[in-house]
Amino acid sequence: MTMHRSRRSADRTQARSTRIPQLPPGRLRNPYPPMALLSDDQVEAIHDASMRILEKFGIEVMSPRALALFERAGASVDHASQTVRIDRGLVEEALRTAPSAFTLTPRNPGRTVHVGGDTINFTLVAGPPNVHDCERGRRAGNLRDYQDLVRLAQHFNCITMLGNQVCAPVELPANSRHLDTYFANLTLTDKAFHVSAIGRGRALDGIAMMAIARGLTLEAFAADPGVTTIISVNSPRRFDDAMAEGLMTMAEHGQSVAVTPFTLMGAMSPVTLAGALAQQNAEALFGIVLAQLVRPGAPVMYGAFTSNVDMRSGAPAFGTPENTKANVASGQLARRYRLPYRSTPGSASNAADAQGAYETMMALWGAVLGHGNLVYHAAGWQEGGLTASFEKLILDVEMIQHMAEFLKxxxxxxxxxxxxxxxxxxxxxxxxxxxxxxxxxxxxxxxxLVSNWQNFEAWKEAGGLDATQRATKLWKKALEEYAEPVMDAPVREALEAYVAKRREEIGDGEP
Structure with missing residues (x-):
């Protein structure tokens, strides 16, 4: 009997040892002082420049509902040009009600996401129209790959939450595919996720479905949020109707928004870093003001996505020295306003190769040194965000785990x-x-996970696989190890019923 128990114990130990090594789940904190690239005077100079942008140049807002909100708050609104000018007093008033920290609770309270302070979180890549792995090549996004990438996000502890659509399932109708991706997020994982805020309908569907998964009314869910979104400003200085409506819907229901200008130096912003930061700051603060006008106290994040372009071709570049400095400096601005900070590592590489790794690590250091609270697109970003890569996801998990260990x-x-x-x-x-x-x-x-420390002869005898080839084996093994989180049957049925009802309501129209 003792021998049987010993053998079973040995078998369990061996099974555990063959699983992919991971750091345990838990709240990750950044215990070190944030890096400061800008002096206090320089931060104030950028703040003053951004206030002048808001007061003198204004922001175009393509939503009549948002224009009316600003007008009622005392802003100068030119309805003919849809331009809103706000003074610094209105900005300061909004910042007084914006929380410095908040939590997002998914259907599993053990996965609660803390946003703000010294906590750092990492998300899955979001938004690419394509997907790639080294065995099947580059292809259009589809639901099957979407589901597998979401399974990988669930499996790896260091991925705190999901982004908005890790890849677009283009075989599904564009006006209702968000229902399928939300359903996958809620059933294949028990982590928090970003909803799509392209208009009111998509945002409200994500809010409603997470509320169903948690067994809450919309009113109760507003007091205890569980989803967030990225509001991408159409830089320079434009909030389109869909983004404005998405932002207002999220704020109205007490859910979090990260207002994130897309400021590529030399294209959508000035070619200088100081000018780009002033524009980014003005646009981010403008969106935060709008959220507070809708619902004072609504959770918001200061979002930064400032990088540069290749001035020879106009192509976006990521993981550059300028991008890294912007990640650090943006953290200083977020702290100036006592706001949680969203940052991003990225790469313009077309493959999960050395370029993809060093560009991502460069930007990741900027996000960490800048004390980012939410590091968006942290796992799987490839090709400047046009492709979600299975191998890059594994390489990024390795880098995130390195960073988590460094932060101990x-x-x-x-x-x-x-x-x-x-x-x-x-x-x-x-x-x-x-x-x-x-x-x-x-x-x-x-x-x-990925590093190989064998000597050359042993490495060659084992197949001589490079890091990317080893990553292929690892994502396949992770899918084998994946365990779907349990969901009560009535909850799943309620979600299925909601999806069916909304799909019928949407039909061929807009959500």
Whole structure:
């Protein structure tokens, strides 16, 4: 009997050891002081420039409902040009009601997302029309790949939440495919996710479906939010009707918005970093003001997406030194307003290769040093955001886990100083067999997913796979290890009924 138990225990240990190594789930904090690239005077100069943009140049708002809100709040509204000019007093009033931190609770309260303070969260890539892996190549986004990518997000602990549509399932009708992706998010994962805010209908469907999954009314859900969205400003200085309506719908229902200007230096913003930051700041604050006009206290994030273009071709570039500096400097601006900060790592590489890794890591360092609270597009971004990559997702998970391990503070106490071990090991000896080492050898260092530390001969004998090839094996193994989170049958049925009803209501029209 003892032998049987020992064998079963050994089998379980071996099974555990063959699983993909992961850091445990949990709230990740950034314990180090944020980096400051700008002096206090420079931050104030950018703030003043952005106030002058809002007061003198204004922002085009293509939503009559939003124009009316601004007008009632005392802003200068030119209805003919749809231009809104707001003074710094209105900005300051809105910032007084915007929370400095909030939480998002998905259907599994154990996955609650803390946004603000020193907490850092990482999301799956969002929005690409294409998908790629090294076995099947580049192809249009589709529901099957969407579901597999969502399964990977559920499987890897370091991915805190999902973005908005990891890839677009283009085989489905454009006006209702968000229902299918929301359903996949809610049934294949138990993590929080971003809803689409392209108009009121898509936003409201995401809100309603998460409320159903949590068993809440919309009123109760407004007091305890569980979804968020990205409001992409059409830089320079334009909020289109769909984005404005999406923002107002989210705020109206107490859900979070990250107002994120798309400021590519030399294209949609000035070619200088200071000018781009001033424009980004004005546009982000304008959207935050709108959210507070709809519902004072609505959760908001200061979103930054400032990078540059290749001035020879006009193509977007990411993970550049300028992008990294913008990620750090934007964190200073967010802290100036006591707002949670959304940042992004990215890469313009067309493959999950060295370029994709070093550009992403460069921008990721900027997001971390800038104390980003929500690092969007953190896993799977490829081709400047046009493709969701299975291999890149794995490489990014490796980088995120490296970063999470780096963020663990150094412990200094008697046990860690190891003076007893230093006294036991003779001069010129080694620590491999010392009790201090043996007690800690299995947990002393980070265990990587992708890295291979074999010598050349052993690596070659094992197949000589490079990091990208190893990543292919890992995403396939992760899908084998994936376990679908349990959902009560009545909840699933209620979600199915909602999707069927809304699909019928939408028909061939807009959601």
């Amino acid at each position: 503070p150094i412990e200094v106490d008697d046990a860690e100083l190891a003076l007893d071990a230093l006294g036991r090991v003779p001069t010129g000896g080694h620590f491999f067999g010392d009790p201090h080492t043996l007690e800690r050898y299995s947990t002393a260092f980070y265990q990587p």
